[in-house]
Amino acid sequence: MATWLHGEVVENHAWNNELFSLRVRTEPFEFTAGQFVRLGLEHDGRRLQRAYSLVNAPHTELLDFLVNRVHDGEFSPRLHALQPGSVIQVSQPASGFFTLAEVPAGDSLWLMATGTGIGPYFSMLETPEPWQRFARINLVYAVRYEADLAYLPLIQSFQQKYPQQFRFQPIVSREPCAGALQGRIPALIAEGQLQRALDCPLDASAQVMLCGNPEMIRDARALLADMGLPKNLRRKPGNVTVEHYW
Known part of the structure; x- marks a missing residue:
């Protein structure tokens, strides 16, 4: 069963108006390059979540996620609005065989x-x-x-x-x-x-x-x-x- 780590947004870097990189700090964990985790946000008493691949290498300190905002989506607009210091959840363990x-x-x-x-x-x-x-x-x-x-x-x-x-x-x-x-x-x-x-x-x-x-x-x-x-x-x-x- 997946567990959830507490994460803190360190940077929300805009590549353009819709495409952005979310950099997050959590406690260290192991993963294989190419795998993904789920990001989670609390909303109205429930956890919204979606899978995103890790862009950063396994040995780096910050987690990095490349996201495209979908305006009518439930999740990505909320990620787009996050600022440094915002709280986000990260699932464990990392998953996937695209390695x-x-x-x-x-x-x-x-x-x-x-x-x-x-x-x-x-x-x-x-x-x-x-x-x-x-x-x-x-x-x-x-x-x-x-x-x-x-x-x-x-x-x-x-x-x-x-x-x-x-x-x-x-x-x-x-x-x-x-x-x-x-x-x-x-x-x-x-x-x-x-x-x-x-x-x-x-x-x-x-x-x-x-x-x-x-x-x-x-x-x-x-x-x-x-x-x-x-x-x-x-x-x-x-x-x-x-x-x-x-």
Whole structure:
């Protein structure tokens, strides 16, 4: 049964009017990069709660959550309104199997996400494991507008630290953006644009992680299966590991 830790909001960082990072301090606990917890708020005598992936690495002091405000939602507008010093609850233990331990060996690791689905990848990339296991790491980050691209300073730090090993490709669907591709991830794969932009083959030597919009995951999974990259299962290892983010 889940237990709840008392947390204190340390920072509510706005990336734009709707997208924000909530930084929370709790007593230390263990988790694996890629896992999630539930955040809880007391309201009218009951606990409102929702699952969010941990963006921070397991060894860091503050918990970090990337959240998009849904105006007609019950929970995210309340998170959006929290200020430093606000009380929030964090569930224990952390859960989920969207971790690198579930990913078989490969030459390249493709981390593909839409929107806030990028969050667990940052947690993974701040650990030694991906850099030790894969010769090439490609981070693919799809959003609607350029202003939706969060954590760019962190991404730039990976580029500087691992210039030969790490590549970043933003995708912005609703406006032109320098350095970004335009369109949907599945279409860009089907046309070969994504592979050309990253100068890396997307074949049986690759391991792919998909996180975010269920439609993107559904279409990308089907396309990758047709390309000879089946879904990764414990009973039958493959090339594509998925996490439905909403």
